[in-house]
Amino acid sequence: MNKTLLAAALVALPLAAQAEPEAYALDASHSQILFSYNHLGYSTTWGMFSGFEGDIQFDQEDPANSSVTVSFPVRSMFTGWEGRFEHFMSADFFGAAEDEMVTFTSTSIEVTGDT
Template identity: 80%
Template structure:
């Protein structure tokens, strides 16, 4: 009987090594999307979105088996100048209502190195959905020193064409390309 139980335990052991993806929730207070574009060749203009909602299904053993979903209101944009914000929210750009959202849902993850990956997904912006690839890196994974629970931090970058999302007003004088930098923290859902 002992031999049968031992054999069953040994047969099951390899399957125990396969970890399932674990759910992480974005820490809204430490997650932001920064965007930049060239303004007539004179300056680089910056803006950001912060305080957004999302979750990551993170598989440490097989990062390609992970996924991410993020959403935030268009009107959560911060430009640093109220007149620019109102211009972006006008019909010339977003024509944004209070419930208009920006969303990103991953469709594939390609591991590119130790702690790096290309995350491809569907970006919905201004009622247009297009595929976008994020060059992502894992900054840190471990127990948060103040929260005493598992925490993860990631950075990612990409460039989009705003005209792809019907936001091409004044292009090419104001650059069509928008550089995006993302930094997020997420905590393990308990």
């Protein structure tokens, strides 16, 4: 029985040495979700969403093993012009109901440099 316990401990040891990704909650009071788009090459327009929540799972030892999830109400969009907002909420774009949420979940993280 002691040999079985020792073998189990040796197999489990490498798993215990790996750190789990650390969770960070996004702070909506110190963050923004901004977007921009180019309108036919004539102008760049900006907008934002509010009321979001989300988290980042950050793996310092293997950043590519990290992930990001964010959700926000689609009708929280601010564009600065009511006509543009209504166009974005129409069936041409979001077709959004009052309580509809947008959720983004990363499918991969790419490390692009040392920092």
